[in-house]
Amino acid sequence: MSWSITLTVNGETRRVELDDPRVTLLDLLRERLDLTGSKKGCDRGQCGACTVLLDGRRVNSCLSLAVSHDGAEVVTIEGLAREGVLHPVQAAFIEHDAFQCGYCTPGQIMSAVGLIGEGQAGEDPERVRECMSGNLCRCGAYQGITEAVLDAARRMGADGWEKAA
Numbered sequence: 586m587s588w589s590i591t592l593t594v595n596g597e598t599r600r601v602e603l604d605d606p607r608v609t610l611l612d613l614l615r616e617r618l619d620l621t622g623s624k625k626g627c628d629r630g631q632c633g634a635c636t637v638l639l640d641g642r643r644v645n646s647c648l649s650l651a652v653s654h655d656g657a658e659v660v661t662i663e664g665l666a667r668e669g670v671l672h673p674v675q676a677a678f679i680e681h682d683a684f685q686c687g688y689c690t691p692g693q694i695m696s697a698v699g700l701i702g703e704g705q706a707g708e709d710p711e712r713v714r715e716c717m718s719g720n721l722c723r724c725g726a727y728q729g730i731t732e733a734v735l736d737a738a739r740r741m742g743a744d745g746w747e748k749a750a
C-alpha cells in the first residue's frame with residue numbers, strides 16, 4: 586500500500602508517494618526532498634532543531650507525520666531568503682553573533698519567524714526566552730539569539746520583511 590500526499594514546500598508544489606504512513610515530516614523533507622536545512626537533533630520533540638512552519642505555525646517536524654498534512658503549506662529555512670536577500674531574522678542572527686556551531690540555528694530561526702508572526706516577541710527579552718524555550722542550543726548562544734529576535738521583531742513589517750526606512 587502507498588499513500589500519496591501533496592505539499593506546498595517553500596512555495597513549490599511537491600507530490601510524494603509514501604510507502605509507510607509513519608514517515609515524519611522531517612524525514613520527508615530531508616530524505617525525499619533533499620531539504621537538509623532542518624536538522625535532526627533528538628528526533629523526539631525535545632530540542633527544536635527540526636522546527637519548520639506548517640500552515641504558518643511552528644512545529645517540531647520530527648513529531649509530525651507527513652501523511653496527516655496532505656495539502657499543507659510548509660516553510661523551511663531554505664525558503665526564507667528572497668531573491669538572494671536574507672530574511673530579517675537571518676540577518677539579525679548574523680549581526681548579533683547568535684550562533685556558534687550552527688546546528689540548532691535553522692530551528693531557532695524558524696521558531697523566531699513563527700513567534701514574531703504570532704505577535705509574541707514584543708520588547709520583552711523574558712517573553713522571547715520563554716517563547717524560544719523549546720529550542721535548545723548546546724553552545725549556549727542564547728544571549729545573541731534573544732537579541733537577534735528582539736532586533737528582527739523591531740525591524741520587521743507586517744509582511745515579515747524589513748520595514749521601509
Ligand code: FES
Binds near residue numbers: 629645646
Ligand atoms: S529533532 Fe525534532 S525536536 Fe529535536
Ligand code: FES
Binds near residue numbers: 685687688
Ligand atoms: S549554535 Fe551550536 S547548538 Fe546552537
